[in-house]
Amino acid sequence: MAYQVLARKYRPQRFADVAGQDHVTVTLMNALTQQRIAHGYIFSGHRGIGKTTIARILACALNCRNPIGSEKRPTAEPCEVCESCLEIRAGNATDVIEIDAATNRGIDEIRELRDAARYRPSRDKYKIYILDEAHQITDAAFNALLKTLEEPPDHIVFMMATTQPEDIPQTVRSRCQHFNFHAVKLVDILGELRGIAQHEGVDADEAALNLLAEAGDGSMRDALSVMDQAIASAPVENGRARLDASQIRELMGTVANGTFERILIAINENRSAEVMTIANELMDAGNSPAQLARQAVRYLRSCVIAKITGLKADAEGEFIGSELLQISADEQRRAARTAALFSEEELTRFLQTMLRTFDELGYRQEQRFHFELGLLKLVHLRRLLPVEEVLSSLSGAAAPRSAAPAPQPRSAAPAPAAAPSKPAFSPFDQDKSRRYSGVEAGHNPAPVVSAPPVVSAPPVAAAAPVATPPPPPAPLVIPSLAAVATDPIPVPAPIPVPEPVPVTAPVAPIELAPAEPAPVEPPLVELAAEEPAPLAPVDPPQSPVILSEAEGPASLLPVPEPVAETPEPEAAATSPELAPLQAKAVDALAKASGQTSAADAIAESVWKVDAGTLTIQTQCSKTMLPMIVNPDAEKLVRAAVRDAGITKVVILPGVPNAAPKKPRAARAGSPEAKAKQHPMIQQAQRLFDAEIRNVIDLSEGN
CATH class of the missing domain: 1.10.8.60 (Helicase, Ruva Protein; domain 3)
Structure with missing residues (x-):
């Protein structure tokens, strides 16, 4: 007999021989004992875990000739001695058809299966179809099988084995019993x-x-x-x-996990050179960088799980492994030793970095360089400090600075005031004090005229204290808004400005008292002062000034600079030769129903003829032109100019920044003429100097 590989030689022949799938075998044996046989089963799970094997065992149990509870078959297990069991085990049973769905996946094969399923089994109790790799069947083929799965004959049982149950349509899964196989421990x-x-x-x-x-x-x-x-x-x-x-x-071309333990010990001790040396030895021995990265990821995952589950590597005699780590006890101890060197966060970062490195190796040219770079990143990650540690150190360092200062004795001299961050003199502060002082006095303050100040006081610098500070300047009197509209604004007499004396105290804000109404004069603003004072130096004017000789003191008025006048561009117009054609087209559009807006657009356009082509430049935008001048309007324009020998008519939208159009006379009876005669429109033109730009007729028929 030819040699059989171990996977076929030791394939289980009974439910009890299947390892790691007790939840499936127990359920199927109970169903056989209670005679609760379904017409469809789906076995899904990892590769090589017994899906097809259990399907064959179930087929043997269904077609076994010895009844359950007999001497040869005391349980639901197949007897393995009857003719049906032997034929099914040998793979030559007539009524158990095993189909490779990856090859027979089309609708024609499934139709043949459906037609054959109508006939009863030739000898056994059930006709059983085992579809291996059932997810390869096409959707059309599954649809052809739906009716048979929903209402099958009582002698048909379907068994589908697949590694991708999500690829099987939900309509098929809902008609079968689904068993999800586990990975073998x-x-x-x-x-x-x-x-x-x-x-x-x-x-x-x-x-x-x-x-x-x-x-x-x-x-x-x-x-x-x-x-x-x-x-x-x-x-x-x-x-x-x-x-x-x-x-x-x-x-297998793998490396011992002790090598990765040495690498992580070197990373813990911050020895980059040793890490690179070990990596060089591994790759010089012929190991693939992708394979090394895969093993590093698996080892780091074991270390993370060992850290999470709290495995201890000291008491080897009482060592208890973890179900999360499907590795030997010696490897679990090794992972626990390595995990003790790092924190959970560090191991997580290591695993994430190596996973990214493993992914990048699939499409990189120099895989060795990227693998070495991934190992160096692990060394650099070890040098990073956790955010919590950095924040705690910063909060600890800031504690002494936030402590309360020691109390000063009362007899000590007051500390000098810090220099203000803004200038001592501010017109906004004056305005605020003036308004608030009027409110506190019990009367409404006078309105403030926003005009540029005539005299600006120089800033006062802080210096040594003096015995007697200078008297405050006299308050400026500003008339109310009503007085400004009618009263003159005489130029104030020169006000003497004393030499600036440095003071330590801040300058008091200038009080502005409300002014009494002045007699009616030409529109000038008057600034009065109690005592004459010389004018402060004022910057020279930027433009020439003239003296206006009105009643009262002379005032300085700026002379506006001459502005060069730009002549307005003349609007383009239709040539006199084409004016009759344009008028004819406008008249044709005005007489047509619903073409009033098109008539206005053609009337405002400019007509030009070049080599038999008429170009009509309208004032409409590119978006509005097709809506105003529709195809019917274009036909009327072409009909109006057909007798003039024009072969082609081109209507163009308005050009941006075009010259303004000249006003034209409205036609009698047009919507524009009616609008100009409306009293409300005429009053708006008088009040606001308005003009009519566009008129849209919304009456019926337009």
């Missing part, structure tokens, strides 16, 4: 591998079996395939193959 895989090693006569230590179980990654078939390969490459001693961990690592 490491302990269950180890138990199976030990038993197979004994049956095969292979000497394997515990570390080698742990590596094989971890290589399976939850798949029993993957673990058995790697074990089959390892046995073939293992050295033979006394007629028995011997498996050890180093030989399996070399076969």
